[in-house]
Every structure is written in structure tokens, then in C-alpha cells.
Amino acid sequence: MSMTFWIPAAPTTPKRESCMCAQMAPSFFNEPEPDWDELAKHASADCWLCKGEGCFIEQESTAPSLNMSNANCRDVTELLGLGRDEGGSLSHEQAPEVLRRALKALNIPGRAESIAREGFQEGRMIQGGTTVESVRARLMGVIKVLKYAVENKNEVVWG
Ligand SMILES: [Zn+2]
Numbered sequence: 001m002s003m004t005f006w007i008p009a010a011p012t013t014p015k016r017e018s019c020m021c022a023q024m025a026p027s028f029f030n031e032p033e034p035d036w037d038e039l040a041k042h043a044s045a046d047c048w049l050c051k052g053e054g055c056f057i058e059q060e061s062t063a064p065s066l067n068m069s070n071a072n073c074r075d076v077t078e079l080l081g082l083g084r085d086e087g088g089s090l091s092h093e094q095a096p097e098v099l100r101r102a103l104k105a106l107n108i109p110g111r112a113e114s115i116a117r118e119g120f121q122e123g124r125m126i127q128g129g130t131t132v133e134s135v136r137a138r139l140m141g142v143i144k145v146l147k148y149a150v151e152n153k154n155e156v157v158w159g
Contacts, residue, residue: 001070002069002073003070003073003086003158003159004065004067004068005065005073005145005156005157005158006065006145007061007063007145007152007154007155007157008157010062010063011061012059014057016033016055016056016057016058018033018034018055019047019050019056021043021044022050024042025039025042026038027039028042036055038054039054040052040053040055041054042054063145063148063154064141064145065145066141066142066144072134074086075135076115076135077158079105079115079139080098080102082098086159087157087159088157088159089155089158090149090155091155092152092153092154092155095146095149095150096150098146099143102142105139106140112136112139113132113135116130116134116135
């Protein structure tokens, strides 16, 4: 299970996505994009998603967002003083204060460390291990979302 920190009111932009039913097309994994005509030839005619087109249009948010596992998200929200609920929201009036807390959590020694869990113990992997570096990366992701919310006066939602 995962949770996303995002801005529901942010404008979206249509983005063409390749459909998995066309994954046998040789150019399927090409970057930045596959050969769309080729995908259409390899697509499944009865595909519910692309209806045989090999691609579909998805509305993509123009705002930053961050996806985390539930456990990691709860640790981050707790560190930011937002509790450990499975989801929640912040008004744009609350966002600047939480942004300040996130910047402190990132910059004050010991804060990010407080929610890092050793991924290895006596050479064995521990479920749900998370390093200080990954905690910092998550905080930076949350900071981007919060900055956007402050600048654009948007609500932030996680869940
Ligand atoms: Zn398809």
C-alpha cells in the first residue's frame, strides 16, 4: 500500500501513456516515447483501457507530488506534527508552518535520523528498513509539494 502527498486543485495536462497490452512492440520501452504507430499494431483489439489504440490519455498533475509506502508516510507526517493517520489534508493557510517544520526536519541534525530504521541487522534485511538518505529524499519531496501549495495557495492532501 502506498500514500501520495499531492495537490488536488493543481491544473492537469493531458499526457499520452503507452498501454501494457502493447508491450510486445519493440519500441515499447523507448525513451522519451515509443513509436505510437507500432504500439497500435501490437495492441490488443479488445483491451478495455486503450480499445486497441496501444495508448491512452491520462491527465497528469502539473504540481509536484510524492508517493511513499504507508509506513514511511506515517513517519514523515508524524515528524511534521501531522499525526499518523492514513490520510489528511492541510489548508494553504496551514502549509507555511508545515513547510517550516519540514525544512527544520531536513536541516537540524538528528531529525531525519530519528525516523530512519536500519535496513540491515547482523547482515540480514529488516522489513521496512529505511536509510537517513531516503528519509531526507522524502522530506525534500514533501517540501516541493508544500512550497507549491504555499506559492499557489492550494490545499495539500495525503492518503
Ligand atoms: Zn491496451
